[in-house]
Amino acid sequence: MRPNNDIGKNMHEITSGDFSVRKIMNEIVGLSPAIVRVKRATRKIAKSDEDCLIIGESGVGKAQVAHIIHRLSRRRSDPLVKLYPSEFYSTKNSQNGEFTQHFDRIISSAAGGTLVVFDVEEFPDQQKFQLQELLQGLNGYKKFWEGSSRPRIISTSKLSPQKALEQKTISTNLYYKLNRLMLEIPALRSRKQDIPYLYQKFIRKAARAQGITLEGYALSDELYDGLMLYNWPGNVKELKNCIRTLVVTAENGLVKPTVLPFLDNKDPLKLFAEKSLPEAVQIVENYLLKKALGRFEGNQTKAAQHLQISEASLRYKLKKYVIDNK
Incomplete structure (x- = not known):
């Protein structure tokens, strides 16, 4: 599911104990x-x-x-x-x-x-x-x-x-x-639901470091889709570098997703150029399952209807790709 932008509140809900401990533990971003x-x-x-x-x-x-x-x-x-x-x-x-x-x-x-x-x-x-x-x-x-x-x-x-x-x-x-x-x-590809939280942390940090004021820090639908579809071989470090690139190349306070090679919409299928057919199918299925669950707030019945598959098939695929829709 796609989270809201109130990252700080969500992060504090899963920690307990001394404030300094919570603050340190919240440096590990994600839910x-x-x-x-x-x-x-x-x-x-x-x-x-x-x-x-x-x-x-x-x-x-x-x-x-x-x-x-x-x-x-x-x-x-x-x-x-x-x-x-x-x-x-x-x-x-x-x-x-x-x-x-x-x-x-x-x-x-x-x-x-x-x-x-x-x-x-x-x-x-x-x-x-x-x-x-x-x-x-x-x-x-x-x-x-x-x-x-x-x-x-x-x-x-x-x-x-x-x-x-x-x-x-x-x-x-x-x-x-x-x-x-x-x-x-x-690996980041196995916990992609944390990408929006990491995005918020890195884009704010990069903007401060570069002295750049952005119009907003919300994750656009276009950028969200691209970041969630990409497989992140370089993991969190690669994501951080990509977000720094977005900040540095921003124009009039707006980030341009297309500056990232894997988000160039001129050829959206180029992401799969080096993939085998089974690998490409897995990436697309994983992506569509997460999108459907996010759209219907975790309702498996509605997600299955939207994807035009049975609920049994949906549950099988969720287990296959280790997708948690809670």
């Missing part, structure tokens, strides 16, 4: 069942002090969730240190064990706080081995947090556990040590 589950799991994981593995495609918001877990944890006043695989592929530090020394410096700076290890499957084998030693308390790593405590490790991965182990991008031993707790962030 879909999938993202509500992520919010609940995030709060519970933040209360724990166990190491955590966050998995999800590129652009879904793994870094944001890792940051929120730290900010809601008992370590919130201690350092949040980030470690990227790219730090270990530079040729200038490749001699005389400088990578090992760099890793040790990072660990030392994170003592007592949280260490976020991004894309753990992409690290060189030597640094994966160091990470395993750190988790086991071997090789003298305890000296780095004397008088404090070992940093909590939050790692992220683009690969599902099964794929990571099958492709041997991470050892079984290291995987199970990192994966004391696991949180999966869903």
Whole structure:
């Protein structure tokens, strides 16, 4: 269903407790069942002090969730240190064990706080081995947090556990040590009902950042249809970039949907040019089902009549595409 524009009110209805906690949790935008589950799991994981593995495609918001877990944890006043695989592929530090020394410096700076290890499957084998030693308390790593405590490790991965182990991008031993707790962030295409909420957040933020005043922030029917039909391979990050483009290219305070390549109405079928026939059918069916349910406010009988299919067929397709019409 297409939501109204009173985003703030809706977001507060699903949170409870201290205002500062609500404010932080509302940074994860959306009301879909999938993202509500992520919010609940995030709060519970933040209360724990166990190491955590966050998995999800590129652009879904793994870094944001890792940051929120730290900010809601008992370590919130201690350092949040980030470690990227790219730090270990530079040729200038490749001699005389400088990578090992760099890793040790990072660990030392994170003592007592949280260490976020991004894309753990992409690290060189030597640094994966160091990470395993750190988790086991071997090789003298305890000296780095004397008088404090070992940093909590939050790692992220683009690969599902099964794929990571099958492709041997991470050892079984290291995987199970990192994966004391696991949180999966869903792809945007599986929670498209959150797109209008994300649109409101991003367009207002982009307008402020660019110093641009828009005539209005409501999502037009044309833009709504285009955003909901597109499959978002780059997930939330791609949506954010697209909305920034809309703001920067606005004319006389009005956004122009056609500046986005996939919203060029001259050839609406070009969205399917690289799709197989079954994939194209799935995209169109998913889109039409959601449109019909939104139009009739979740009434399955009216939606089925509008689509000229039986209610049994409608229910089957809702289950097939995991569409929640509540």
